Amino acid sequence: MFHDHNCRLATGKLLVSANHNSEIPTSSVRAAKFHRKSVTSIGTFLGLAATVVFYLIAPVVAKYFSGGPQFLYRYFCSHPIEYVTSGLFFVGMAILAVKWKELPTDRAVIANVKELAATAQWVQGEAGSGAVQSLTAWQADPHREVWQGTSMWHRVQDVLHYVNAGRKDGLEDHLKYLADLSVDRLIQSFSLIRTVTWAVPIMGFLGTVVGITLAIANVTPEQLDSSLPEVTAGLAVAFDTTAQALTMSMLLVFATYLVERDEQAVLNDVEQFGIDSLVPFISQSAAAEPESGFPALANWTAEILTQQTESWNRHLTAMQSGWAETLNFQTDSLAQALSDETTATLQSHRHAADTARDQYAATLQQSSQMFVQQMQQTMFAFLDRVDLWQNAMRESSLASAGQAEELHRLGRTMLQLTEAEQKLVQLQETLNENLQTLQMVATLEQTVQSLNAAVSILTSKSYMRAAA
Secondary structure: OHHHHHHHHHHHHHHHHHHHHHOOOHHHHHHHHHHHHHHHHHHHHHHHHHHHHHHHHHHHHHHOOOOHHHHHHHHHHOOHHHHHHHHHHHHHHHHHHHHHHHHHHHHHHHHHHHHHHHHHHOOOOOOOOOOHHHHHHHHHHHHHHHHHOHHHHHHHHHHHHHOOOOOOOOOOHHHHHHHHHHHHHHHHHHHHHHHHHHHHHHHHHHHHHHHHHHHOOOHHHHHHHHHHHHHHHHHHHHHHHHHHHHHHHHHHHHHHHHHHHHHHHHHHHHHHHHHHHHHHHHOOOOOOOOOOOHHHHHHHHHHHHHHHHHHHHHHHHHHHHHHHHHHHHHHHHHHHHHHHHHHHHHHHHHHHHHHHHHHHHHHHHHHHHHHHHHHHHHHHHHHHHHHHHHHHHHHHHHHHHHHEOOOOHHHHHHHHHHHHHHHHHHHHHHHEEEEEEHHHHHHHHHHHHHHHHHHHHHHHHHHHHHHH
16 A cells, blocks of 8 residues: 555656656745644653643542552553553554644635635636635735644645746646645654554553563462462563553554544545646646647657557467467367277276176185185084083083082081080080089088188187186
């Protein structure tokens, strides 16, 4: 897009220079450049001032809202990158505001000039007509000095300079050149805005990188619990700066679109006024003048191109006929060759198919015989195995019968053991009773012995008393 615009701009410059050797007045160019620089400078200053005012007033205003201080600190004050991003945003919005503020003045100037063209009596095609005089008087009015920075003022000034230099013919080409130059100036006036719009999301991504770097740097595997707040703080910086930058970038993009659309509409109105009012009433007809210079060169070039075109058409017609004959011959040859090759290929394929079929049948028969033999061998082996299994089952049955008899014998033995165990239990009970009886006898013997001892003691005491 920009390449095409530059090409059109260069072409316009060459055309105007070749036809008229004209230049844009230095005062107009300087005024446009000064106006563009002043808008940028004023917008930058206002943006920086707005940034300072915002950071002075925002903390006070945030106190009146629930969660306001936390929101302000999180998205505007938690990291230096957020300060820079906010400053860039306010600078861009301030420049757009200054440009938007000038749009009503541009529209007023366009309306005033259109009204002048509608009310004044301009004579079409007459040199030194009332159009030039009216526009000159319009610019000379001291009350309109405030309009000197508008697009319409510059356009009228450029046209008057061009006409006063005695070059009324070719005014339409000159206006096209001025239109391209105005578009180029419009694009240049938004260069800082586009730079800011590009830089704001870049600052957000830079904050993301810085935040993630801080989070990774604060991770200590040995003390994960203690380092977790620092890690989350780094991640908060990463995501908060990105969210702030993307939001501001979207606002800048939409605001730029609106302002640029309105300025483009103003330029379109200026160009339309030049086509509708300036060209018909100022430009002279050059039909009666002899062609010289660039028009003669253009006509001569057109004639040469016409002759070359006719020659090329003749050669192309002859070449087309030759190509058609050659193509028909090649088509017939190709069709015959394809037919012969197809027939030979089909015959070869049929012979190969017959051979393959015979080989397949022989191989299939041989494979069937081998399969039958293998199946017979397998069946014989299976029958032998079945006989072995039957013999083994018979022997196993006999062994099972012997084991059953042995189990019966063991059962009888166990029954006898059970009866003997019952007898042993009875014998044990009898022994226990005898032991209890023996214990009672022993107790009685001890009692008798004790009584004997007591009797002996009493007897001895009785003798002692009697002796006394």
